[in-house]
Amino acid sequence: MKSYKVVGNGVPLEECNSEIPQPQGKQVLIKTIACGVCHTDIHIHDGYFDMGNGNQIPSRVTEPLTMGHEIYGEVAGVGEKVKDIEIGKKYVVYPWIGCGECEQCKNDMEHYCGPFTSKNLGVSVDGGYGEYVLVDDSKYLFDAGDTPEELAGSYACRGLTAYSALKKANPTKGDTLVIISAGGLGLLALKIAQAAYDVKTIVVDIDDEKLKVAKQEGATEIVNSTHENAASKIMELCGGAASKVLDFVGSESSINFGYNLFGINKGGLYILIGLLGGKFDLQLPLHTFTARTISGTYVGSMQEMKELMNLVRSGKIEPVAVETRPASQASVTLSDLKLGKIKGLVCLKH
Numbered sequence: 400m401k402s403y404k405v406v407g408n409g410v411p412l413e414e415c416n417s418e419i420p421q422p423q424g425k426q427v428l429i430k431t432i433a434c435g436v437c438h439t440d441i442h443i444h445d446g447y448f449d450m451g452n453g454n455q456i457p458s459r460v461t462e463p464l465t466m467g468h469e470i471y472g473e474v475a476g477v478g479e480k481v482k483d484i485e486i487g488k489k490y491v492v493y494p495w496i497g498c499g500e501c502e503q504c505k506n507d508m509e510h511y512c513g514p515f516t517s518k519n520l521g522v523s524v525d526g527g528y529g530e531y532v533l534v535d536d537s538k539y540l541f542d543a544g545d546t547p548e549e550l551a552g553s554y555a556c557r558g559l560t561a562y563s564a565l566k567k568a569n570p571t572k573g574d575t576l577v578i579i580s581a582g583g584l585g586l587l588a589l590k591i592a593q594a595a596y597d598v599k600t601i602v603v604d605i606d607d608e609k610l611k612v613a614k615q616e617g618a619t620e621i622v623n624s625t626h627e628n629a630a631s632k633i634m635e636l637c638g639g640a641a642s643k644v645l646d647f648v649g650s651e652s653s654i655n656f657g658y659n660l661f662g663i664n665k666g667g668l669y670i671l672i673g674l675l676g677g678k679f680d681l682q683l684p685l686h687t688f689t690a691r692t693i694s695g696t697y698v699g700s701m702q703e704m705k706e707l708m709n710l711v712r713s714g715k716i717e718p719v720a721v722e723t724r725p726a727s728q729a730s731v732t733l734s735d736l737k738l739g740k741i742k743g744l745v746c747l748k749h
């Protein structure tokens with residue numbers, strides 16, 4: 400089987416040929432059909448996350464590694480203990496697999512399993528940039544209904560992340576949500592917000608082309624944050640000040656812009672999702688007397704995946720367009736994504 404592996408920080412992925420793995424016990428072998436290229440892959444490939452002030456933390460434990468955690472594929476084989484899965488059936492794979500033994504894993508919070516114990520597909524063990532992926536248990540497989548093949552895998556990371564962030568925002572009817580980023584994650588959040596909640600959405604980005612796509616995809620309002628008076632325009636659209644901001648960028652400039660949208664209002668909720676990097680100075684008395692919350696969120700639980708995939712199968716979430724490229728272009732696709740050249744979502748097809 401072919402796979403495209405990270406063999407060093409930031410250097411081109413290497414095409415490798417290896418034996419197709421054999422599923423054993425409860426394992427299922429998935430033949431990858433399509434795998435989304437997510438922004439996190441850029442950080443894994445680079446080898447670090449930017450912590451601000453020139454500080455970095457490593458973003459991957461193993462090398463070489465086949466990335467790809469937004470996997471959609473068909474069952475190619477099963478271990479001797481698997482009874483409930485048909486060969487040839489197609490599934491989205493939940494990649495946030497834990498050790499199964501720690502307290503978090505036992506409490507249905509496998510996605511909170513530690514970085515040295517988890518077995519996240521495409522992050523800590525080989526994933527969907529390979530033609531075949533070994534999955535530990537059939538419980539991680541989800542039917543995607545009529546979802547287009549090139550989009551389905553993206554529900555396992557970007558879709559799930561957006562869904563979990565929206566649940567934390569817990570919007571009520573008529574709320575206005577500020578969504579920072581009109582990239583792939585922001586667009587999925589927009590679609591899921593429209594399907595699951597009766598809310599208005601203001602999508603914010605620095606790129607007019609991406610904002611145009613967000614408007615076509617149904618954003619109530621779009622605002623370019625680099626334009627003069629952008630913040631006051633957003634606050635006005637929110638009826639004075641924002642109350643719920645979802646930051647899918649997670650950079651110094653995005654949080655400095657987004658946090659100020661609360662004005663002097665109390666009770667603002669800031670959900671931090673993106674991993675672009677940097678740091679943020681918090682003025683403690685201001686944060687305290689305005690009773691604000693900054694909440695980090697990381698992918699989503701198996702329970703949230705079940706809820707999201709029910710929503711996906713119901714057909715309520717309008718599919719977003721996905722650009723498709725052959726898996727052999729994995730390296731150039733990563734650099735295009737890093738350079739901001741990709742509008743919307745992109746996936747690799749095997």
Ligand SMILES: [Zn+2]
Nearest residue numbers: 437439556557
């Ligand atoms: Zn991802």
Ligand SMILES: [Zn+2]
Nearest residue numbers: 498501504512
């Ligand atoms: Zn664990």
